[in-house]
Amino acid sequence: MQFGRTTLSKFVIEHTRGQHSEMGALLIDVAAAVKTISALVGKGALSGYSGVLDSTNVQGEVQKKLDVLTNEALLRHCEWGGQLAGMASEEMDEPYRIPDQYPRGRYLLIFDPLDGSSNSDVNVSVGTIFSILQRETAGDAETADYLQPGDRQIAAGYAIYGPATMLVLTVGSGTHGFTLDRESGNFILTHPDIRVPEDTLEFAINTSNERFWEPPVQRYVAECKAGKTGIRGVDFNMRWIASMVAEVHRILMRGGIFMYPKDNKDPAKPGRLRLMYEANPMAMLIEQAGGAASTGRGRILGQQPESLHQRVPVLLGSKHEVERVERYHHEYDTGADRPFVSPLFAERSLFRSENTNFQ
Numbered sequence: 001m002q003f004g005r006t007t008l009s010k011f012v013i014e015h016t017r018g019q020h021s022e023m024g025a026l027l028i029d030v031a032a033a034v035k036t037i038s039a040l041v042g043k044g045a046l047s048g049y050s051g052v053l054d055s056t057n058v059q060g061e062v063q064k065k066l067d068v069l070t071n072e073a074l075l076r077h078c079e080w081g082g083q084l085a086g087m088a089s090e091e092m093d094e095p096y097r098i099p100d101q102y103p104r105g106r107y108l109l110i111f112d113p114l115d116g117s118s119n120s121d122v123n124v125s126v127g128t129i130f131s132i133l134q135r136e137t138a139g140d141a142e143t144a145d146y147l148q149p150g151d152r153q154i155a156a157g158y159a160i161y162g163p164a165t166m167l168v169l170t171v172g173s174g175t176h177g178f179t180l181d182r183e184s185g186n187f188i189l190t191h192p193d194i195r196v197p198e199d200t201l202e203f204a205i206n207t208s209n210e211r212f213w214e215p216p217v218q219r220y221v222a223e224c225k226a227g228k229t230g231i232r233g234v235d236f237n238m239r240w241i242a243s244m245v246a247e248v249h250r251i252l253m254r255g256g257i258f259m260y261p262k263d264n265k266d267p268a269k270p271g272r273l274r275l276m277y278e279a280n281p282m283a284m285l286i287e288q289a290g291g292a293a294s295t296g297r298g299r300i301l302g303q304q305p306e307s308l309h310q311r312v313p314v315l316l317g318s319k320h321e322v323e324r325v326e327r328y329h330h331e332y333d334t335g336a337d338r339p340f341v342s343p344l345f346a347e348r349s350l351f352r353s354e355n356t357n358f359q
Contacts, residue, residue: 005188071091071114079102131281197254202236203221287301292317300316
């Protein structure tokens with residue numbers, strides 16, 4: 001029985017009173033879209049929406065049917081309420097203009113409708129990521145209105161569609177998790193004030209790209225893999241799901257560090273994840289939970305966006321591990337680090353005698 005428990009509706013009303021009271025209604029609309037998407041994703045192959053389309057998104061990625069349907073769900077659920085000046089989606093080339101028949105507000109909704117959609121065909125957790133910014137006045141938004149650094153977000157969150165559907169949210173006063181009660185249709189506060197442990201023995205990275213990483217990332221991962229026999233003196237576990245929502249959710253629940261660093265696989269791309277749709281909202285959630293989020297060379301939330309679909313390197317999670325990787329980048333950039341040299345080939349080795357007169 002859920003009587004007396006805090007619902008999402010009650011939570012957002014209590015936490016958005018005053019300056020951002022209209023945002024509460026917008027968050028309820030986002031939650032309604034999440035319920036629709038949860039139902040679509042939850043049917044799996046029974047829905048008939050599996051498979052890919054002939055189209056690609058602005059990043060040149062092949063779109064799945066679910067990418068398009070979930071994008072449409074968010075647009076339809078959120079366009080009519082009068083809180084929005086516009087919306088921007090990872091799946092659309094340009095910002096979405098609110099239809100003429102609906103009133104305009106001062107908020108901007110930015111979202112990735114189905115993060116990790118490549119996992120949907122194999123029944124692995126996927127999710128929805130969203131961020132809310134604002135204009136100074138109500139009215140139609142221009143592209144420039146969206147290009148705000150992440151520390152100007154007034155709310156951010158994600159939904160994860162797994163064994164249970166959860167909505168994880170921050171409105172600037174901590175990070176809180178809500179679980180969908182399928183019987184009542186309500187999101188119930190089940191994880192109040194989530195905190196990310198400052199230390200961790202778990203890292204997540206796609207090691208198939210190791211040969212493309214910069215030396216500071218190679219150094220960090222090599223130390224983790226060396227375990228008790230290495231410089232860190234402890235064993236680490238590695239995880240990789242290829243769904244940012246699932247990776248971040250695990251970190252919020254039990255700690256860890258997630259890395260999608262800069263690499264030279266495609267020199268035209270300074271990073272792989274989108275600043276506006278993925279990095280900024282997740283960085284806000286992690287920081288509000290006591291973690292850290294960095295590009296390796298600066299705080300993610302301090303980055304000034306130059307375009308809607310800009311990509312950045314992402315390192316986030318347990319504070320002390322993120323700080324260590326940042327330090328390795330600084331040491332590399334300043335030349336203060338020392339490259340690894342195998343002891344077998346150092347000056348004192350198995351293959352070189354210290355007796356220079358050896359015949």
